[in-house]
Amino acid sequence: MNLTLKIWRQKNASDKGKMVTYPVTDISEHMSFLEMLDVLNEQLIEKGEEPVAFDHDCREGICGMCSLYINGEAHGPDRKVTTCQLHMRMFNDGETITIEPFRAKAFPVVKDLTIDRSSFDRIQHAGGYISVNTSGNTQDANALPIPKKNADLAMDAATCIGCGACVASCKNSSAMLFVSAKVSQYALLPQGQVEATDRVLNMVNQMDLEGFGNCTNTGACEVECPKGISLENIARMNREYLKATIKG
């Protein structure tokens, strides 16, 4: 496959940045999208040009590092896959592909396509944990009986890899799907009950401080989420928040 790529190039956080067009040749349809970018970078290096910076790590869809807004969609046109799992067979020979970083005030661009998602880390620090004594006398997690339905729903919520596709896809740059997945995975389990009130209040508060927008229930996040995190989690977070507000 031969392709034309329109890629966002930005030297650093303070650079204005612009879209730059690159031809790329000899792409196999079996390659992943990131492998295609590797080929582009090799071709750029051979020509003595600066390679394109992009985030990646595990390349098997579990680390949440890869991002990219491809042809107007987070993680590209395929569903329930991360960019590293997106295959070039989803595109046509000769196609022009636009590649941009995830855009949000709370996700500033570091360089080219790499972004700073530490706002998600700070939200996690605000309450995305349970306090457990790890002195050696830790209770076996399986000693607590948990209804199968809740265990499954908590597991579904916990599959969120924190990639930020929800924020990138949302017209309001809202982080509610991410935060609600983290709130839900604990809210559904007995271990999460002790800190439930503070957790939801503090995580939502931190989310608002980071400058994410407000949710208007468009549902773009659910469609674009590579892990299929359900909007039901946002409804659950709203319930948890109301409950916590009433409790004080």
Next chain:
Amino acid sequence: MAKTTFRKSSVGKKVLMALTGFFLMFFLLQHLTINMLSVISPDMFNDVSHFMGTNPIVQIALQPVLMFAVIFHFIMGIVLDLQNRKARPVGYANNNAGANTSWMSRNMIISGLVILAFLVLHFIDFWIPEMNVKYIQGDMSGLLEPGVADSGYRYFEELQHKFVSPIRVGAYVIAFVLLALHLQHGFASAFQSVGARTNNNKTALQKFGNIFAFAVPLGFIAIALFHHFTYSH
């Protein structure tokens, strides 16, 4: 901490949008029911209109609540839209929003502003003259000819006069089409915001929302057209 920040938090704001939305949807149903009477029985329409227009509970207690809900819903809607625009200072060169969202859900501010413009027209048309007659001129009788007891109530006749103008009826129809689009997203969205939507009820909620969003505005449009065509001819 929690109680002071609720209405400022992103979750609190959407809950308040939803609650005022629920109230306004209930109001729409009540308004439509009374409007329907104008087609079924002019006398009954006159009686109910007079009751609504002169009953102290409706006028002094419920009317301010309605005013508050309308003003709150649109001011909060505009504030939220402005805040949300700030959350993405640099936009996308290529954004395929149609791949994951409906036009209605993305453009609540547009449909909302058209409805707001209609409400201004509606206030000038009906509410301000009504307030003038009742509270400035002091005529609470509701009679067609003040002081003439057997002249009958004025409400039905006034309604017919309003729907003579094709321009007014046209504006009315456009506003209610936009209301339908607003409700198509707003109905189920309100349930989501208060935490009442689940994977089990979401299909039923959306279906019921679609019916509500179609039937209620269609009802208002049909009544306007009915009076336009029956009175003009």
